[in-house]
Amino acid sequence: MSAESSPxxxxxxxxxxxxxxxxxxxxxxxxxxxxxxxEMQSLLSRIYALDPEIIVIDLENPSRDVLEQMFQxxxxxxxxxxxxxxxxxxxxxxxxVEAGVSAxxxxxxxxxxxxxxxxxxxxxxxxxxxxxxxxxxxxxALEERKVIDRAKGILMKVKGLxxxxxxxLMRSTAMREKKKIGExxxxxxxxxxxxx
Amino acid sequence: MTTPLHIxxxxxxxxxxxxxxxxxxxxxxxxxxxxxxxxxxxxxVRDKLNIGLFDxxxxxxxxxxxxxxxxxxxxxxxAAPFNLGLNGNAITVxxxxxxxxxxxxxxxxxxxxxxxxxxxxxxxKRRKSGAEPLTFGxxxxxxxxxxxxxxxxxxxxxxxxxxVQLVVLPPPYMVDSLANGHVxxxxxxxxxxxxxxxxxxxxxxxxVSDILLSAVEKVLAVRQSWSEKHAAVVAALVRAHLxxxxxxxxPENRPEVARILAQPERLGxxxxxxxxxxxxxxxxxxxxxxxxxxxxxxxxxxxxxxxxPGQAAWLYAQMxxxxxxxxxxxxxxxxxxxxRPDLYxxxxxxxxxxxxxxxAFAGPPFDPNDVPGHLAAFKIGRWKx
Numbered sequence: 001m002s003a004e005s006s007p008x009x010x011x012x013x014x015x016x017x018x019x020x021x022x023x024x025x026x027x028x029x030x031x032x033x034x035x036x037x038x039e040m041q042s043l044l045s046r047i048y049a050l051d052p053e054i055i056v057i058d059l060e061n062p063s064r065d066v067l068e069q070m071f072q073x074x075x076x077x078x079x080x081x082x083x084x085x086x087x088x089x090x091x092x093x094x095x096x097v098e099a100g101v102s103a104x105x106x107x108x109x110x111x112x113x114x115x116x117x118x119x120x121x122x123x124x125x126x127x128x129x130x131x132x133x134x135x136x137x138x139x140x141a142l143e144e145r146k147v148i149d150r151a152k153g154i155l156m157k158v159k160g161l162x163x164x165x166x167x168x169l170m171r172s173t174a175m176r177e178k179k180k181i182g183e184x185x186x187x188x189x190x191x192x193x194x195x196x
Numbered sequence: 197m198t199t200p201l202h203i204x205x206x207x208x209x210x211x212x213x214x215x216x217x218x219x220x221x222x223x224x225x226x227x228x229x230x231x232x233x234x235x236x237x238x239x240x241v242r243d244k245l246n247i248g249l250f251d252x253x254x255x256x257x258x259x260x261x262x263x264x265x266x267x268x269x270x271x272x273x274x275a276a277p278f279n280l281g282l283n284g285n286a287i288t289v290x291x292x293x294x295x296x297x298x299x300x301x302x303x304x305x306x307x308x309x310x311x312x313x314x315x316x317x318x319x320x321k322r323r324k325s326g327a328e329p330l331t332f333g334x335x336x337x338x339x340x341x342x343x344x345x346x347x348x349x350x351x352x353x354x355x356x357x358x359x360v361q362l363v364v365l366p367p368p369y370m371v372d373s374l375a376n377g378h379v380x381x382x383x384x385x386x387x388x389x390x391x392x393x394x395x396x397x398x399x400x401x402x403x404v405s406d407i408l409l410s411a412v413e414k415v416l417a418v419r420q421s422w423s424e425k426h427a428a429v430v431a432a433l434v435r436a437h438l439x440x441x442x443x444x445x446x447p448e449n450r451p452e453v454a455r456i457l458a459q460p461e462r463l464g465x466x467x468x469x470x471x472x473x474x475x476x477x478x479x480x481x482x483x484x485x486x487x488x489x490x491x492x493x494x495x496x497x498x499x500x501x502x503x504x505p506g507q508a509a510w511l512y513a514q515m516x517x518x519x520x521x522x523x524x525x526x527x528x529x530x531x532x533x534x535x536r537p538d539l540y541x542x543x544x545x546x547x548x549x550x551x552x553x554x555x556a557f558a559g560p561p562f563d564p565n566d567v568p569g570h571l572a573a574f575k576i577g578r579w580k581x
Binding site: 040059061062065067069071093098102 | 244247268336365
């Protein structure tokens with residue numbers, strides 16, 4: 001893609017990892033003119049200075065309301081419009097809101113040029129959410145592991161059990177009470193804290 | 197059978213009726229299973245309501261009108277069957293601007309005309325000395341805060357587009373921006389004014405009720421098409437909110453209401469700060485000066501919850517005055533039709549014909565039947581007849 005046909009894209013996102021994932025995707029697809037803004041102070045003046053044709057912002061960002069002001073400022077040479085202005089493409093609007101991303105384009109930019117960029121943003125945002133979920137699950141599993149190990153230690157000490165016996169006791173209690181072993185382990189820690 | 201509903205809100209005290217209707221079980225008693233979704237921007241609330249991810253929303257009254265007219269965004273007709281609150285905003289200024297205003301003021305410091313004229317003198321002095329223009333923060337282009345600030349300063353001779361800068365700031369960033377000098381003042385809802393005062397970085401200059409006696413602030417908004425298909429649900433929602441508003445307005449319930457709103461997944465701020473707003477008893481200066489007003493925030497009392505098309509007309513007139521849209525009689529009609537006293541009355545089961553006149557401190561009384569004539573009475577504005 002020649003530089004001439006590559007529109008200038010600004011990514012407004014406080015998450016550096018997600019912005020990097022998005023930026024990489026855009027570059028791979030041949031969009032070379034991409035700038036990431038992570039600092040929300042003076043956001044509008046930075047955007048005016050960069051004069052982008054497309055602005056991508058995550059929906060968790062309160063500064064989205066700041067961008068809405070662009071439609072008001074008569075001083076701006078190029079008037080940006082919300083991509084949602086075109087009501088013909090309800091499915092892609094839905095997909096982008098659900099993925100947690102919104103885009104603004106400068107007036108006059110053709111819709112056909114915007115569509116692949118938005119699709120790419122949506123898929124990268126979804127990929128990031130999946131990654132985040134996996135990370136959260138892993139973290140949670142690691143923490144649970146630690147809690148179980150500490151509860152096991154307490155049972156071994158208090159009841160004179162072997163490691164294997166302590167684990168079996170927790171597991172059978174969990175099954176009997178229809179709870180997770182992590183919850184049983186947590187109750188043991190809480191109880192032992194109270195009885196100290 | 198219960199009806200599941202997703203309702204979006206922004207963590208502000210004027211979401212009280214919505215939060216109490218849900219958390220105190222008034223909605224459940226009406227057969228509604230409400231899932232409240234906290235949002236971070238008005239743009240998100242508007243878009244999610246527009247595309248149907250939300251069934252209803254806590255919405256800035258002017259956004260409901262702008263959405264219905266297709267101003268600045270997609271055109272999606274909205275119906276507002278219930279006012280979540282009247283008033284509730286305040287103008288807070290930095291200690292430096294407060295000192296400058298008090299030096300210039302000629303008259304009562306709670307008189308908006310006196311402060312507005314003082315502001316005009318401060319602005320003129322700054323210009324003479326080559327200082328940067330003052331910057332005012334507000335929450336959204338189509339917001340009561342924007343119009344309230346503009347109305348106030350223009351009355352004293354300050355042109356909000358030429359003499360100062362008005363910038364959009366998300367409410368959670370307001371206090372920091374005032375503290376670090378990014379803005380000199382802001383107009384926002386509770387709890388942010390009180391938080392600025394508590395931190396010693398701001399003085400509450402005005403309650404908006406000083407400027408406008410009764411100004412609709414947030415509405416409970418639904419898509420108009422949805423309201424037609426789900427008339428019984430809309431009526432149930434209004435009834436649940438009426439009961440919540442009545443509950444909130446009982447002074448003995450205020451501590452409980454403040455505790456409900458203070459929950460981390462609701463507003464997530466201290467209950468005492470919330471209660472000050474509900475009681476209309478606010479600390480206005482870091483030195484501890486208190487000020488009380490029976491009109492600070494009205495949630496249901498004095499028929500505050502009943503939508504008044506005259507209020508919608510006033511908001512539309514502000515959009516015209518400040519150049520957000522040209523005047524068109526059919527657009528005025530469409531704006532007024534967003535506010536639905538008929539839906540409110542049908543649900544409440546008692547017809548009322550009370551209305552809340554805007555009661556502005558400057559200019560002639562507002563007449564919805566003559567918006568151009570009304571606007572012609574104001575010298576400053578972007579609208580040309």
